Amino acid sequence: MTQAEFLHIVTPFKDKVFRLAKRLLVSTEEAEDATQEVLIKLWKNKGKIQGYNNVEAFSMTMTKNYCYDKLKSKQAQNLKIVHSNYEDKQTGLQKQVELHDSMNWVEKIIEGLPEQQRLIIQLRDIEAYDFDEIGKMLDMKPTAIRVALSRARKTIREQLTNTHNYGIK
Incomplete structure (x- = not known):
């Protein structure tokens, strides 16, 4: 297997490996090391x-196992948990339920959007592609993407606000 073939296989998921390692190890540096390993x-x-x-x-299984081994090892004693916003406060059960419910509503609202708006929301807000990349994927001009994105966000905001203010109709 050549280096190009290897990169062709590995490149699509290397960022997912990093995100999993970051979630498990918390430290960006440790996650980069785990990804490299x-x-x-x-x-x-x-x-x-x-x-x-x-x-x-x-x-992904290799990453998970490597991270667990890293956390169990003596080196884990020296790991720093880097949280700039860490405070020892537990989110109340009521708040957790409300957040979960809100996320479910957002998913339902997005599912009800027109297909083009749904795709643009997914690509821009969830997958974080820029407007030029989305334009190439959907064969649209960046201005049209911005308009559709704005309308989709407005619809989501209005329906979510109505749900929270007035309940389900």
């Missing part, structure tokens, strides 16, 4: 990669 292990076993049904799933 997983990719090195994949490179060392590049001959076996073709034998895996799902390389992405295998990599």
Whole structure:
């Protein structure tokens, strides 16, 4: 397997590996190290990669196991949990239920949007693509994307506000 073939296989999911490592290890530096270690292990076993049904799933499992091992090891004693906004406050059960309910409502509202607006919301607000990339994907001008995004956000905001203010009708 050449380096180009390896990169073609690994590039689509390397950011997901990093995000999982960051969630488990908290520290950005530790997550970068974990990602690098997983990719090195994949490179060392590049001959076996073709034998895996799902390389992405295998990599995520490797990442999870590596992070758990890292947390269990003596090195974990020296890890710093870096939270700039950390306070020892538990979110109340009522607040958790309200947040979960709000997220469910937002999902339902997005599902009710026209397909184009739904796609634009997904690509811009969830996947964080810029307007030019979305324009290429959907064959639209950035101005039209901004208009559709603004309308979608307005619809979501209005329906969510109505739900919270007046209840379900």
